[in-house]
Amino acid sequence: KQEVTQIPAALSVPEGENLVLNCSFTDSAIYNLQWFRQDPGKGLTSLLLIQSSQREQTSGRLNASLDKSSGRSTLYIAASQPGDSATYLCAVNRGAQKLVFGQGTRLTINP
Amino acid sequence: NAGVTQTPKFRILKIGQSMTLQCTQDMNHNYMYWYRQDPGMGLKLIYYSVGAGITDKGEVPNGYNVSRSTTEDFPLRLELAAPSQTSVYFCASSMDPNYGYTFGSGTRLTVV
Secondary structure: OOOEEEEOOEEEEEOOOOEEEEEEEOOOOOOEEEEEEEOOOOOEEEEEEEEOOOOEEEEOOEEEEEEOOOOEEEEEEOOOOHHHOEEEEEEEEOOOOOEEEOOOEEEEEEO | OOOEEEEOOEEEEOOOOOEEEEEEEOOOOOEEEEEEEOOOOOEEEEEEEEEOOEEEEOOOOOOEEEOOOOOOEOOEEEOOOOHHHOEEEEEEEEOOHHHOOEEOOOEEEEEO
8 A cells, every 4th residue: 555654744854954855765666756735724736737748847935756666755955945845745646546645745935 | 707616715614514615716727626735744635536427536536526517617525524623724726737727715714
């Protein structure tokens, strides 16, 4: 059974710092991995999607990496801003409509 | 372009009552999904549909029913509400699951 774990559960950093969020998964047979952002009381916004054949994807200040062999993905946020405060979820696509989510990391950026 | 629209945004039910959570999308996506999110947890798949007239169970289907009579709509039905169904419910759609999903803003349901 695929399990997805995100550590830490919560993270608080001062504005301007670079930071890394971690996501690990137990079964390397995946189609892709997706990072989402969730604001309080809102839905999920897709940030980055990495196909299983790719190593990383970049969008602005965000960079996501994927290492299937070790079952790990990281989301790197450069020059963090208070507006980056949210919960970040990773989800692994195993095919057959199976999108397995981690529990999320609640990120707070302090001005 | 509205994307995925869910109604209502909030609802309080009494134990044993029934209700339907509405979900509609205007992107002509074939794939639609219902997830629930409990506090501090990731999302879990309740039901999904790969096209009009086709539905299938996800990880946690007990206590729920769905239908997919049109491409646009995918309602989720709770027949006998229980406190364990207190959760936030998200609907999502996709043109191709290998290329990502679009989520609605959620329905926060409390059963008392």
